[in-house]
Amino acid sequence: MLFNKNIKYFQVAQGVWGMRLLFVNVYIVANRRGFPKGWVLVDAGIQGSAKRIIAMAEAIFGPGARPTAIVLTHAHSDHTGALEELLEHWDVPVYAHELEIPYLTGKSSYPPADPTVGEGMMSLMSVFFRKKPLDISKNVRIIDMEEGIPQLPEWKVIHTPGHTPGHISLFLPLNTTLIVGDAFVTTKPESAVAALSNIKHISGPPRYMTTDWVAAEASVKILAYMEPRIAATGHGPVMRGRELQEALRNLADNFEQLAIPSGGRYTDKPAEADETGTYYVPPFKSTTKFKVVVGLMAALAGFAVTRTLVK
């Protein structure tokens, strides 16, 4: 891999960098002086982005740079798309919460997305949906929630379920930096236009893939309680300071009105999962509206994404 000065990434905080891959972010987190040397990659982007992720790492740390581990906020395909390719290049441990392991070891699939609440982003995502479950059993490690991640000793791991059962966020108490994952996002994920253009707007977790809204609300309340000064989310730009704290407090206080979709598949009853994977999915309520909208949007988004990737 060549050292690439032109790779576009951004600084989140000291020792934390991010890069946007079409509509999803990945982050690199380095340990401070006085702590074990090294850095980790948080999440692994969409399929086809391994080269850009490696180029980002080499732009920051120099040619041949490799992480000590990869940490996953969750295993959705837009956060694990480049994982297998990255592991061929960097054979490192991949840390995830125990409840996320079935989706990383080929044992279970996530409950189906809810197309009645998805629209734009759902269609975008569908281009990257994985057909068969991911299996990286050789590399995967369960996060010890008491001990945290050995390669990232200063960061606290917070279980933030709802979007997925084993979703986690990472928190650095020193400067209250939060790597959120999809527990909340800073764009309107239901709009493909907003997601692609990175318009800033704090929202709950992406609706079409969130399968437990009671847990999702509790998770946002926990994160608001931490009063982060910096939030780096899976989708959308970094938010900071008062703007972040006010918007996050508002989201936590008014979660039902702001985040929970009315009449969605998972609104009344959650999908249920344990350490063996998904074991209950509420029945699908069919409407005709979504078929037309999703069909149209899928065609449009597929076209837009193909064009962007080809460029």
Ligand SMILES: [Zn+2]
């Ligand atoms: Zn997700």
Ligand SMILES: [Zn+2]
């Ligand atoms: Zn996501």
